[in-house]
Amino acid sequence: MKFTDFDFDQRLIDGIEASNYNEATPVQEQVIPLVLAGRDVIASAQTGTGKTAAFLLPLINNIISSPLNQHSITALVIVPTRELAIQIAQHMEGLSYFTSVSSIAVYGGGDGNAFIQEKKALSAGADVVICTPGKMLAHINMGYVKFQGLKYLILDEADRMLDMGFYDDIMRIIGALPAKRQNLLFSATMPHKIREMARRILHQPAEINISISKPNEKITQLAYVVYDTQKIPLVKHLLMQKTFSSVLIFCSSKNSVKELNRELKRTKLAVDEIHSDLEQDKREEVLMHFKSGRLQVLVATDILSRGIDIDNIGLVLNYDVPHDGEDYVHRIGRTARAAAEGTAITFVSVKEQRKFATIEKLLGKPVPKEVVPEQFGEAPAYTPSTFVPRETGSKHGKKPMHFHRNPPARKPS
Structure with missing residues (x-):
């Protein structure tokens, strides 16, 4: 399926083509129409399935197409690590390059200048904010984050965020958001705790399963x-x-x-x-x-x-x-x-x-x-089904010897 089949705004199509995206992946084919239709979505999708573009593309298109509150955050993307926040922000920048959609990544570890830039965006309003839970909660606790016009919440790698102990932080952030919003939850696995959280956050979600249970054959x-x-x-x-x-x-x-x-x-x-x-x-x-x-x-x-x-x-x-x-x-x-x-x-x-x-x-x-x-030196045998002794070097007691995708085309000057 081609990205032109989704009837995206031409400015977004330009960004898609400049980012060298061609055919939609299965998760994109299934998720994008649901997001465009305003449905809540819970998707089992691992890294490498194209899930980032699956939520960014319809998100950008909706923001372009809808009247916005210029003094509020429109979409909040919560992720487990600063590396993922940075990467999604880079994808966002490339795909939205030919649009006026604004975005910022908010994560820990930055200097004073980064904090000032974050505070300005969160208090004045930004179209898309990609954040880690702890840093966003710290900004919320200071009282200047503008969520009154928020329309979209995306939780990416939700299972990993729960494994890292972010459940309480996530629920506190969600408590600061408008009750009426569209919710998207992506998780590589779907254990009970993820489904329990989904029941608390999502409203009659469509469920997609694109989980890759086996490695690439190549x-x-x-x-x-x-x-x-x-x-x-x-x-x-x-x-x-x-x-x-x-x-x-x-x-x-x-x-x-x-x-x-x-x-x-x-x-x-x-x-x-x-x-x-x-x-x-x-x-x-x-x-x-x-x-x-x-x-x-x-x-x-x-x-x-x-x-x-x-x-x-x-x-x-x-x-x-x-x-x-x-x-x-x-x-x-x-x-x-x-x-x-x-x-x-x-x-x-x-x-x-x-x-x-x-x-x-x-x-x-x-x-x-x-x-x-x-x-x-001698290596151990592979006997996982039997009792194995404490590792001491070898069975003789003698230890062995030590010994991005291409960037989008620049705008015409």
Whole structure:
């Protein structure tokens, strides 16, 4: 289905074409007509399905087409992380480039100038505000946020926001909004707590299910069963053996990210790290360098597992086994985007074997296990269904050796 089939305003069509959007994805085909018709929507849709454009496009079109309260926020998009807020704001800027629709991202970690800009937009009115819950609630508590003309509320990655403990903040924000509004809720999964929240927020919603339960078939999935002490030397070995367009490595903790980044820098690789200890300016700078290709390797916590929109990642490496199958699909889904092929490698330690077996059950098939090169010492067997001893290095007690889419065309001057 072409985007011209939705009968969008020509100014929005210009932005769509400049952003190199062509065919609508399944979630866009189903969600866009519902939003244009004024329906509330609850959609199960993961990153990579096109859900961001599924709500931004009809939102922009409705704002263009309807008389607005110039001194109020028209639409509020609530997301779990500053990275996702920034990314959606960038999509918004590109798609609305040829319109007069205004938008701003509101998130923590900025400086005094960012706060002043946010306060001005929230008090004077803006068409679309994309925010994280905590920062928006802080502004609301100061008493100047203008919601009286708000018409749209969008909750993106609602399951992740609840996992991060934002339920109370979200409900406080919603308590400050007009009761009459259109509501859209997007979530990768639909556990009971999401459906309970949906019942409190949405009015007779249409339900869409575009959840991707299995990874892209173009992703080559591999796993190495290792001891913890073998992980860093094996990462170095893999990155030296083959050159990938770019490499995204996920670790389960900030300490692991920092340690691995230090070790990889010693190999002279173009590598950097992203985690919540970094100031926002630094995180944006690192991500920009990775997107532009100045960095070959990015080591990150799960802060980047959802929402990062980079089309040329050749390898996703799970330094630690993800928490569950959904997280696994999100992580490895960062590769093999935009019709490309990609590789996903997971390191499975002794204590992570049962967790990885659960992920394989979700996938419906085992992930092929590669042989750990013998120079790194003996590796553990993969026996997730049996009792496994506490990891001490090896069964002999000897530890192994250490070792964006193209931007829109500019307006004519």
